[in-house]
Amino acid sequence: MTALAHVPTSAGSPAPPPARRGRNRLLPYLLLLPGAAWLLVFFALPLLQLAAASLYDPAGSLSTGYAMTWAVGNYPDALQAYWPQFLRSFLYSAIALVLALLMGYPLAYAIAQKAGRWKNLLLVAVVAPMFTSFLVRTLAWKTILSDNGAVVGLLRDVHLLGPDGRLLATPIAVVLGLTYNFLPFLVLPLYASLERLDPRLLEAASDLYASPLRAFARVTLPLSMPGLIAGTLLFFIPATGDYINAELLGTPNEYMIGNVIDSAFLVRLDYPQGAALSFLLMAAILVIVFAYLRRAGTEEVL
Amino acid sequence: MRQMAQETPAGDLRLADLTRRFGVFTAVDDLSLTIPQGSFFALLGASGCGKTTTLRMIAGLETPTGGQVLLGDRDITGLRPYKRPVNTVFQSYALFPHLDIHENVAFGLRRRGIRKVGDQVERMLALVQLQGYGRRRPAQLSGGQQQRVALARALINHPQVLLLDEPLGALDLKLRRQMQLELKRIQTEVGITFVHVTHDQEEAMTMADTVAVMNAGRIEQLGAPADIYEYPATAFVANFLGQSNLLAAEAGGHAGDDVLVTAHGARFSVPAGRARLVDGPAFLGVRPEKLHLVDGPDEVPAGHQHVGGVVTDASYVGVSTQYLVRTAWGSELSVFAANSGLGGRLATGTPVTAHWDPRHAFLLPRAGGADDQTTPLLDEPPVGALP
Numbered sequence: 001m002t003a004l005a006h007v008p009t010s011a012g013s014p015a016p017p018p019a020r021r022g023r024n025r026l027l028p029y030l031l032l033l034p035g036a037a038w039l040l041v042f043f044a045l046p047l048l049q050l051a052a053a054s055l056y057d058p059a060g061s062l063s064t065g066y067a068m069t070w071a072v073g074n075y076p077d078a079l080q081a082y083w084p085q086f087l088r089s090f091l092y093s094a095i096a097l098v099l100a101l102l103m104g105y106p107l108a109y110a111i112a113q114k115a116g117r118w119k120n121l122l123l124v125a126v127v128a129p130m131f132t133s134f135l136v137r138t139l140a141w142k143t144i145l146s147d148n149g150a151v152v153g154l155l156r157d158v159h160l161l162g163p164d165g166r167l168l169a170t171p172i173a174v175v176l177g178l179t180y181n182f183l184p185f186l187v188l189p190l191y192a193s194l195e196r197l198d199p200r201l202l203e204a205a206s207d208l209y210a211s212p213l214r215a216f217a218r219v220t221l222p223l224s225m226p227g228l229i230a231g232t233l234l235f236f237i238p239a240t241g242d243y244i245n246a247e248l249l250g251t252p253n254e255y256m257i258g259n260v261i262d263s264a265f266l267v268r269l270d271y272p273q274g275a276a277l278s279f280l281l282m283a284a285i286l287v288i289v290f291a292y293l294r295r296a297g298t299e300e301v302l
Numbered sequence: 303m304r305q306m307a308q309e310t311p312a313g314d315l316r317l318a319d320l321t322r323r324f325g326v327f328t329a330v331d332d333l334s335l336t337i338p339q340g341s342f343f344a345l346l347g348a349s350g351c352g353k354t355t356t357l358r359m360i361a362g363l364e365t366p367t368g369g370q371v372l373l374g375d376r377d378i379t380g381l382r383p384y385k386r387p388v389n390t391v392f393q394s395y396a397l398f399p400h401l402d403i404h405e406n407v408a409f410g411l412r413r414r415g416i417r418k419v420g421d422q423v424e425r426m427l428a429l430v431q432l433q434g435y436g437r438r439r440p441a442q443l444s445g446g447q448q449q450r451v452a453l454a455r456a457l458i459n460h461p462q463v464l465l466l467d468e469p470l471g472a473l474d475l476k477l478r479r480q481m482q483l484e485l486k487r488i489q490t491e492v493g494i495t496f497v498h499v500t501h502d503q504e505e506a507m508t509m510a511d512t513v514a515v516m517n518a519g520r521i522e523q524l525g526a527p528a529d530i531y532e533y534p535a536t537a538f539v540a541n542f543l544g545q546s547n548l549l550a551a552e553a554g555g556h557a558g559d560d561v562l563v564t565a566h567g568a569r570f571s572v573p574a575g576r577a578r579l580v581d582g583p584a585f586l587g588v589r590p591e592k593l594h595l596v597d598g599p600d601e602v603p604a605g606h607q608h609v610g611g612v613v614t615d616a617s618y619v620g621v622s623t624q625y626l627v628r629t630a631w632g633s634e635l636s637v638f639a640a641n642s643g644l645g646g647r648l649a650t651g652t653p654v655t656a657h658w659d660p661r662h663a664f665l666l667p668r669a670g671g672a673d674d675q676t677t678p679l680l681d682e683p684p685v686g687a688l689p
Contacts, residue, residue, distance in 0.1 A: 204392060205398075207363070209385075211382075214413060
């Protein structure tokens with residue numbers, strides 16, 4: 001060992017000179033500082049403000065001012081008034097999630113494993129719609145699903161729709177809009193984990209008596225789990241809170257909880273109610289996410 | 303090769319006219335051979351010679367362009383890989399990263415609907431000396447341990463044939479030697495047919511009962527390692543399996559039990575039993591360790607044949623000294639002198655006479671115009687297992 005004493009320590013166990021240790025220990029916190037400050041000012045403080053607003057006296061108004069009365073009753077009142085919209089939000093985004101999974105998994109798999117030299121082009125195709133605004137894309141769907149459009153015409157011709165049946169202003173339109181708008185958020189993380197899947201593992205599974213279906217269930221699916229979990233969350237959370245699709249493609253009968261919150265803040269100017277609904281939505285989503293992660297196994301995600 | 307395929311007891315693996323083309327490239331060219339049940343068979347060749355493609359066709363991972371794969375009397379050519387009683391130890395091991403060692407080894411049993419796998423897995427892990435590793439993940443094991451898991455995962459299914467695709471390629475030399483002995487021990491213990499693909503001639507020779515040397519999709523020679531080494535069939539084999547001094551020569555017919563040979567103006571002879579041809583362009587071959595160096599023609603023992611030259615290089619490699627001897631016509635012969643402690647080392651520039659016992663020489667066919675071949679074919683690294 002003495003003969004090796006002069007050899008500089010390898011990268012595996014660096015022994016920095018003591019003088020620099022203090023600075024090195026601070027470095028992670030310094031790196032954290034800009035983001036943390038941003039979150040504090042623009043997320044944590046407004047969240048507190050929103051929490052306070054949800055407990056204001058509901059009798060107040062924007063012109064007369066609100067009094068802080070710890071009105072916990074705002075919560076049950078809001079739920080009482082708008083539980084159908086709550087349920088609808090979760091129902092629509094759950095259906096949209098199922099549709100998106102049916103389309104997105106095969107799509108991500110094909111791009112990751114089978115696309116060859118078309119891979120980059122296909123990825124661009126998945127992301128490209130995001131280059132235009134969410135609003136514009138949803139308005140385009142309004143045209144696609146319009147009563148005089150080709151889709152409705154075709155469905156009427158094959159009698160899947162009645163002679164004056166329509167798609168626009170129905171739950172179908174809202175669910176389709178949600179599916180379309182959030183699909184890339186599901187596909188991209190899925191693609192990332194399927195892309196890392198070593199095809200030789202599938203050969204090994206096949207060599208070890210697994211039929212293609214079982215190889216999928218035992219190898220492909222478990223190995224794509226991190227992407228699948230991340231993708232479903234990235235899809236489900238914004239889809240549940242969305243209000244643009246119901247606004248543009250539906251009617252008040254299809255309104256989701258996002259529309260109610262939108263109108264509470266911007267139309268009815270009922271701040272306590274809007275704040276209470278926002279917190280209820282947040283809580284519901286957190287409960288669902290944690291239940292989901294517990295079931296799906298958090299090892300790879302958290 | 304073909305005469306071996308006459309009688310086949312159940313369980314022999316037979317390849318009949320097996321061909322695989324990738325576009326215009328023929329990876330495996332009309333290959334026929336029989337691998338007896340329970341034998342340790344090595345397919346030896348440089349990368350790109352078609353050995354891995356052959357293995358993948360036996361496993362069912364590659365579809366042959368033509369020909370058949372037969373196991374006993376059963377034609378398994380069209381069978382999907384998961385329906386073949388054949389398992390593979392992959393070059394990259396291909397262990398399932400999301401499963402622990404126990405579940406990796408149990409994978410094949412579970413897919414066949416066997417519920418109680420615990421005892422079998424434990425026994426298999428003991429066989430490859432990995433008891434107690436069942437709950438670890440593949441990433442937590444060393445390369446050698448992963449290799450043994452891959453072996454256990456394949457062996458536990460008691461396949462009729464176990465395919466090994468350069469499984470020792472990623473290990474360092476010492477571990478490789480150790481695993482070679484280990485594999486040989488396990489093969490003797492379980493008695494399953496092993497088909498081992500490798501580019502490492504030493505590995506093939508130490509482990510296999512029978513070696514097939516492949517080149518450009520065809521088998522150049524098949525036989526016991528010692529037989530191939532001592533009496534190669536072609537110039538390719540002579541230089542791929544070990545090293546040879548091949549002198550461009552002309553065979554000139556029989557003289558008693560010998561075949562007469564002329565090379566570079568000198569006359570030599572080779573026993574008829576060691577000559578692959580009697581007339582025409584030939585290579586006169588002698589292995590470097592069968593050449594001996596003396597000071598002059600007077601000291602050549604009776605019955606030995608010799609050529610003169612000058613030592614141009616001497617490299618001391620411990621067990622032996624490797625000399626290069628430049629002949630009068632300019633070729634450099636390799637000579638390995640065992641480092642037995644007798645005799646001193648020869649300095650470069652020393653005039654010497656290299657002699658050999660004609661019973662150690664061999665005569666191979668030569669394409670007209672080909673010159674001396676005295677440098678070894680370099681072992682290519684096993685990059686890109688396909689095709």
